[in-house]
Amino acid sequence: xxxxxxxxxxxxxxxxxxxxxxxxxxxxxxxxxxxxxxxxxxxxxxxxxxxxxxxxxxxxxxxxxxxxxxxxxxxxxxxxxxxxxxxxxxxxxxxxxxxxxxxxxxxxxxxxxxxxxxxxxxxxxxxxxxxxxxxxxxxxxxxxxxxxxxxxxxxxxxxxxxxxxxxxxxxxxxxxxxxxxxxxxxxxxxxxxxxxxxxxxxxxxxxxxxxxxxxxxxxxxxxxxxxxxxxxxxxxxxxxxxxxxxxxxxxxxxxxxxxxxxxxxxxxxxxxxxxxxxxxxxxxxxxxxxxxxxxxxxxxxxxxxxxxxxxxxxxxxxxxxxxxxxxxxx
Amino acid sequence: xxxxxxxxxxxxxxxxxxxxxxxxxxxxxxxxxxxxxxxxxxxxxxxxxxxxxxxxxxxxxxxxxxxxxxxxxxxxxxxxxxxxxxxxxxxxxxxxxxxxxxxxxxxxxxxxxxxxxxxxxxxxxxxxxxxxxxxxxxxxxxxxxxxxxxxxxx
Numbered sequence: 001x002x003x004x005x006x007x008x009x010x011x012x013x014x015x016x017x018x019x020x021x022x023x024x025x026x027x028x029x030x031x032x033x034x035x036x037x038x039x040x041x042x043x044x045x046x047x048x049x050x051x052x053x054x055x056x057x058x059x060x061x062x063x064x065x066x067x068x069x070x071x072x073x074x075x076x077x078x079x080x081x082x083x084x085x086x087x088x089x090x091x092x093x094x095x096x097x098x099x100x101x102x103x104x105x106x107x108x109x110x111x112x113x114x115x116x117x118x119x120x121x122x123x124x125x126x127x128x129x130x131x132x133x134x135x136x137x138x139x140x141x142x143x144x145x146x147x148x149x150x151x152x153x154x155x156x157x158x159x160x161x162x163x164x165x166x167x168x169x170x171x172x173x174x175x176x177x178x179x180x181x182x183x184x185x186x187x188x189x190x191x192x193x194x195x196x197x198x199x200x201x202x203x204x205x206x207x208x209x210x211x212x213x214x215x216x217x218x219x220x221x222x223x224x225x226x227x228x229x230x231x232x233x234x235x236x237x238x239x240x241x242x243x244x245x246x247x248x249x250x251x252x253x254x255x256x257x258x259x260x261x262x263x264x265x266x267x268x269x270x271x272x273x274x275x276x277x278x279x280x281x282x283x284x285x286x287x288x289x290x291x292x293x294x295x296x297x298x299x300x301x302x303x304x305x306x307x308x309x310x311x312x313x314x315x316x317x318x319x320x321x322x323x324x325x326x327x328x329x330x
Numbered sequence: 331x332x333x334x335x336x337x338x339x340x341x342x343x344x345x346x347x348x349x350x351x352x353x354x355x356x357x358x359x360x361x362x363x364x365x366x367x368x369x370x371x372x373x374x375x376x377x378x379x380x381x382x383x384x385x386x387x388x389x390x391x392x393x394x395x396x397x398x399x400x401x402x403x404x405x406x407x408x409x410x411x412x413x414x415x416x417x418x419x420x421x422x423x424x425x426x427x428x429x430x431x432x433x434x435x436x437x438x439x440x441x442x443x444x445x446x447x448x449x450x451x452x453x454x455x456x457x458x459x460x461x462x463x464x465x466x467x468x469x470x471x472x473x474x475x476x477x478x479x480x481x482x483x484x
């Protein structure tokens with residue numbers, strides 16, 4: 001499959017890149033690792049007039065231990081992230097999540113910011129132009145229907161919106177670690193909790209403004225333990241059917257002080273099981289609580305049939321993953 | 331629009347007049363005639379088009395040729411030296427790790443990058459390293475054996 005034609009630009013600084021993207025945000029796209037973007041372009045899901053290659057910009061790949069935690073450069077490759085000893089020591093779940101993305105070559109090519117900004121996925125969307133031509137265009141490609149929920153169903157599913165799923169591996173772990181993203185745009189910098197990068201709107205999943213790019217990821221010093229569990233068809237390459245990042249901090253008496261439960265693959269953005277987090281607070285962790293929380297998480301999430309896996313199965317696996325993760329931290 | 335592309339492939343400099351939207355895979359095969367790099371899924375899921383850029387495995391179907399300028403590109407054609415096969419090529423032939431041969435260039439180059447980085451891997455690590463390279467002749471056992479035999483020799 002050939003790429004569509006485009007103009008290739010290679011800015012020297014991040015500000016120059018931002019200016020270029022902002023001058024025609026609809027027709028311009030920023031390129032990092034390319035493992036997600038180029039596939040979208042081959043499928044004609046996006047046909048940008050201009051491609052801005054960020055990789056020629058110096059000093060965007062780094063992992064630095066700062067006063068407030070770890071600073072990770074946006075173009076740090078997943079391979080370098082996983083191989084970094086400070087990351088392995090302080091945030092083993094993050095190193096592991098980077099190794100769960102694609103395979104060796106994808107990790108060498110893929111970048112941290114690229115992974116965080118990867119497009120939402122759907123079985124009706126991630127298809128060639130020919131395949132898609134059999135149906136009317138969906139919301140995600142500018143049409144007027146969501147093929148996942150084309151009509152109102154008994155369960156009250158909303159037919160009027162895009163239900164594509166966010167399937168990134170790094171975002172749930174970084175959110176569980178309370179990471180923040182430093183964004184740089186035409187109006188200057190802003191520092192936001194990583195959670196705020198995701199709009200939960202399938203059609204426009206990222207809250208980036210016109211021309212805005214991820215400049216840095218800040219991860220606070222680790223407190224408590226974090227695990228990442230990814231459930232997929234096979235041990236490599238695949239996006240998650242459902243994945244879970246769980247971080248938990250226990251007090252001296254063994255009771256849970258705080259926790260984060262973040263799922264990927266089952267919502268229009270990374271999904272936080274807020275009710276389960278609340279219910280766990282102050283409780284001693286035992287088998288009884290684990291069963292209760294597993295049921296709570298299962299109730300709380302609302303996956304859709306965005307891949308060939310049924311929503312019921314995803315919901316069930318979300319509960320099972322939380323159970324397994326809690327048992328690891330018992 | 332066409333551009334003059336300067337690529338450093340297998341130790342040689344090449345200048346090609348080609349379009350900016352071409353992938354490295356397309357330029358290697360169509361403009362340079364280096365058809366050892368295989369085109370299969372063309373979407374980054376099979377690993378057949380793997381080449382080494384600055385010693386690390388890259389999917390050439392998802393790499394813009396423009397972006398590969400100024401970097402050391404190694405394809406399967408550049409692996410043998412003075413008529414002598416690379417130890418991995420030899421091991422693949424000797425251990426029967428080749429059936430139809432279509433996945434072999436990508437498999438060998440991925441294995442080379444991996445062994446250069448981790449010279450003494452465990453079997454599980456080898457399997458993980460080549461997990462992005464699909465072999466439809468189901469020859470994985472012999473491929474893993476071949477890679478491990480080179481690791482042991484070293």
